[in-house]
């Protein structure tokens with residue numbers, strides 16, 4: 109089949125918006141992402157992941173964990189509670205300062221982030237009704253509040269955590285004492301975070317409930333700067349390894365004066381989303397600020413004693429902090445493609461395909477008996493599916509023409525499909541018996557492979 113790709117890096121604003129709409133529509137149609145509470149009209153800033161979305165997100169989190177925890181001697185994992193003692197947020201500064209500037213529109217009463225208002229002729233206006241009659245900006249704290257226990261009193265006030273990082277800092281001593289780590293070493297965590305964003309937007313990019321993958325890498329003060337650059341490179345490599353090319357990642361070296369006052373260096377890693385280049389991850393050298401604050405507020409010894417030099421000091425920390433949902437969105441945006449394909453008879457159609465890296469693909473292999481009314485084909489196909497299921501997510505499908513089954517898997521981003529035909533069951537002689545057709549999603553080429561080689565072949569591609 110002839111193919112014509114029309115995904116171009118240089119897209120107009122309209123083309124970018126159309127591309128984003130197509131991605132959102134595909135995600136709903138194929139069960140990646142749904143609006144939360146959809147049957148009741150949804151809830152702004154909240155999303156549900158469907159059968160394919162949850163697999164994609166899980167593959168991302170599992171690979172991050174493998175790369176950053178299992179494959180490293182200098183890293184420990186943990187999983188902290190979402191709700192912590194309010195004192196944690198007083199110490200970290202979140203209760204006082206974790207806010208965005210907000211303005212009200214005096215005409216339509218909508219509330220908007222002051223730093224994201226559209227502007228015309230040097231004057232900001234309301235994005236909802238266009239009015240320029242706006243209140244002064246005031247701080248709006250982004251932490252969701254609740255109460256622990258049956259009494260709704262100030263004493264029982266708690267927050268849903270706005271970042272996973274603080275659970276790591278307050279457990280620094282516990283992890284140090286129970287592991288055999290010495291500086292430099294890191295603690296990694298994946299988990300939910302909640303921010304009552306004033307204007308959630310750009311699909312799952314900015315939501316009110318999301319997941320983070322965070323590392324706090326503790327080190328000697330003199331190593332902080334160099335380790336920040338080390339982590340920058342590690343994190344770019346990670347994105348390459350999940351199919352997001354280095355060329356689409358922008359490094360924003362945050363200048364002096366724009367960083368948090370305690371940070372000596374911060375890089376934002378940004379991706380070319382269809383709606384613009386936007387932040388995926390921050391890599392911040394946070395010095396000894398966080399441990400120092402928790403020592404000050406808790407009075408507990410969160411410092412470090414270096415046996416070799418006999419020094420006692422507060423470790424510094426480098427923090428690579430990534431968003432699960434933003435990376436999932438980047439994976440979807442990077443994978444989405446449409447191309448015109450023409451068959452042997454000259455008929456053209458648009459093929460929609462998600463070109464995920466096989467490692468990230470929600471379904472690794474589609475398994476199809478050529479015909480569903482031939483018990484020998486069905487039996488063989490089910491046997492192959494059963495053998496692969498414990499080690500990868502496969503999809504068994506016997507409905508419809510083979511071409512349509514391939515197209516369905518193209519849209520789901522399945523990198524490989526296997527067809528069990530009459531050659532497989534030895535009806536055309538012994539040479540091709542126990543071989544199957546392996547079809548490749550990206551090139552649409554097909555090859556013959558022995559069933560006995562299939563598992564290792566697939567494992568090598570998705571590993």
Ligand code: GAP
Nearest residue numbers: 271273313314315318388389390429430431434
């Ligand atoms: N502990 C540091 C920290 O939380 P951050 O830059 O506020 O830093 C880190 O957040 C990452 O979390 C961001 O780079 C982004 O990927 C993700 N993130 C933050 N707010 C988000 C939101 N409202 N929706 C989705 N992801 C978000």
